[in-house]
Amino acid sequence: MTSLHSSFLKISPRISVLPLIHGSGDYAIEVRRVMLNNEFDCLAVPLPPSFQANVERGISFLPSITAVLQEEPPISGSAPWEEDDEEEEDDIQRVCSYVPIDPCQGVIAALRLAMMEHIDRHFIDLETQRFESISASLPDPYALKKVPIEKFSAAVLPALNKLPEGQPLDRCKMMAHRLRELEKKYKSILLVCSLLDWPWIHDAYIEQMPLEVEDEEVNETNIYTADSETLLFLLGELPYITGLYEAARSELNDDENLSVDGIKELALTARDRYRMELKSRGRKITPKVLSVYFRYIRNLSLIERRMTPDLYTLVKAAQQVAGDQFAIQIAETAREYPFVHLLPFDKISFGIEQAQLPNGTMFELSNRLPGNPISWRNCELAPKPPKPKQDEWEMRWDPFKQCSWPPEDVAIEKFRTSVKDHALSLLGVDLARTEKFTTSMKDGLDLRETLRNWHTGEIHVKVLPPSRGRLDCVIMLFDSPADPRDYPYRLTWHAEHQDESTLAFFATDHRKEMVGPGIGMATYGGALFLFPPRPVSDIWNDLQFDFVDTLEERLLVAACHYSEESHIALLSEAPPGIGWRRLAKRYQKKLIHVPLGRFSQETIQQLRMFHVLNGQEIRSYAAHYIRKA
Incomplete structure (x- = not known):
């Protein structure tokens, strides 16, 4: 050990102390470093002797996670003379103290290494029928990466509160007493204990405080396999x-x-x-x-x-x-947690300071190796429903009732307006011209032309005439070229009111991703918007459009057929090819390409996802199930 460790973290010439914060992987690494860099012939840990056999057995099954439980006397709300009354049996609250066999627990890491190195191990804590768990907010152990453990412990020491009278202090006196007994037998003892207990164990040892209590009779311990789905409530680290x-x-x-x-x-x-x-x-x-x-x-x-x-x-x-x-x-x-194996123990499920056995028995829990206090907070997330539930909702789907989700309609209509405005601005770019400055700056200084004629001293200004024409049709191609096998859901939706467009689209199958009862989620591959809305036939079943082959071309031909203006806005990754332009020219239309990259990819991905409801009555509760990526 370093000289600082030998002077500051030593109770006596034969007893070294490694104070730690339970449930920290950083401290588990520090325990390993100390034990491998020094020679010890005895390891003392702050657990009662009744736990030793099952704790060491559980360690032998690592990396599979187990827990050792010891049932405490039940807590009942009835008077002592009424405890045998059968009517009060349901009021009895069963309580257990437990030791998590967690590889990131410093005490467990020390015992694991001692078992491998054949170092004697002693459990020196007081046997108590009801364990009183003490915890406090301590600094983040990550500081050990830069600060030696001696300095870390010295820095924390002034902030530690004195242990309350009663069991916490009695435990420290018992551990000090047992350390004095071990000192007679071993030459180099390592005590791994909580940072909260270390100063009081030291004082009890130095002052040789007399024992005021003795070990109590306790129940036998039992070992259980921890349910892998609830390890979050058991382990110190994630x-x-x-x-x-x-x-x-x-x-x-x-x-x-x-x-x-x-x-x-x-x-x-x-x-x-x-x-x-x-x-x-x-x-x-x-x-x-x-x-x-x-x-x-x-x-x-x-x-x-x-x-x-x-x-x-x-x-x-x-x-x-x-x-x-x-x-x-x-x-x-x-x-x-990846290391889940079949063990010869009953499985136990953990919750917030409670656990449930396979037979449904519930226990209140008290951790024998408590770390920093944990505050549980709510974070509202809409999880994906389980597959059996999705299958059930899919079977109940009525194919004759479909409608959209109004908030998504509003979002996609706003985006359509944005694309249309952008296309109109591009339409007027070709009409822009430059002229010499006379009496007005017009639409601003044309810096490029002015610099080009710098030698003449002339100033040139820009003239941007107002856009001519209107747009009543917008095509959005999010995935082009589109594979028809990926987009089997093809439909023409008519507007419910005058603020909505007539919509024709191809999308993924909404029934393959049910998010709620009567609510399916699909993804646009491409869409056609006609605004103001007008009655049109279903473009996917209209025979007059069968001369084209691809989904995108069918949207394009339908847009050219139903549009009343001479220009059509086309939103896509790549500009339209000569074949598409010929199709538009066949209907005496021109395509105005709006690059998809001009818009936020996050916005595009959100707009592509939409929900199909199995009837308007579903709108009353759809907000509870609908979630976005």
Whole structure:
């Protein structure tokens, strides 16, 4: 050990202390470093002897996660003489204290390494029938990357509150007493304990405080397999980060900075899954977007006086930067743990300070290795419904009733107006001219022409005449060339009122992605808008348009047929080819190309997603189910 550690973190010449914050992967790495760089013949941990057998058994099953529970006397609201009354049995509240077999727990990491190195292990805590858990807000352990553990502990020491009288102080006295007994047998003892208990164990040892209590009779401990779906409530680190620590351990990779690098890995994995699920419908999570996301996480963490983010920060930042769907992927990825194996124990499901056995028995829980206090906050996200539910909604779909979702109608109509205005501005560009300055600046100075005639001293100004003509038809091609197999849903919708366009479109099958009862989600491949609205036949079944082959050409021919103006706005990635222009010329029309890249890709992706409702009555509750990427 370093000289500072030997002087400051030593209780006696034979006893060294490693004070830690429970549930921290950074502290688990520090425990490993200390134990591998020094020689110890005994490890003492702050757990009662009754837990030793099952805790060490659970450690032998790592990386599979287990938990060791010890049931405490039940808490009943009835008087002592009424405890046998059968009517009061339902009021009895069952309570357990437990030890999570978490590889990112410093105590578990120390025991795991001691078992591998064949170092004697002793559980020296007081046996108590009802355990009183003590926790406090402590600095972020990530500081250990730059600050030695001795300086970190010394900095925290003045801020620690004195333990309350009763069980917390009695536990420290018992641990000090057992350390004195171990000192007679071993030459180099390492005590791994909570940062909150360390000063009081030291004082009890130095002052040789007398024991005022003895071990109580306690129930036997039981070991359970933790349900992989609820590991978020058991582990100190996020399950995904814990899995990265275990993967690095098994593959002998560097894990020194996983508390931060793991967050980046989590975001990249969530991005890949987001792309796989939504494909072209999702937002583009570019390196720039990820950079904004990570900066936002950093700022939110600093506001909360943390160096590393918690799950709420990760999800909230993802929701603000890239939408609900990406936030859901972050949350689902964060709670995944890859090392799930079949173990010979009953499975237990964890919740917020409670657990449920397979038979439905509920327990209130008290953690024997409590870390920093956790505050649970709400983040409203609309998760994707399970597949069986989607199949049920699809079977109940009535094919003779369909309508749109009004908020999406308003959004796409505003976008249509924007495209039309942009096309009109392009229509007037060809009519712009330049003339010499006489008495008016007209539409502004033409700097290029003025510089070109600089030697003559003449000033030239721009003249932009008003646009001639109008536009009543807009074509939007989001995916061109479009594969007909990807867009089987082809329909012509008539306007419900005078502020809506007549709409013809091809899109993905809305019944393949049901988001609620009577609510399906589809994605536009292309659309045709006629405004003011007018009655038209269904262009997909109209025989007069059968001479064209592709979906895009059918929209184009229908637009040329029903448009009353000489120009048609075309929004697409690439400008129309000579074949499309010939089709338009056949109907004496001209195409005005508006590049798709002029608009925000996030906006385009949001507008492409729309919902089909199975009747107007569905609109009354559709907002509860509809979500955006």
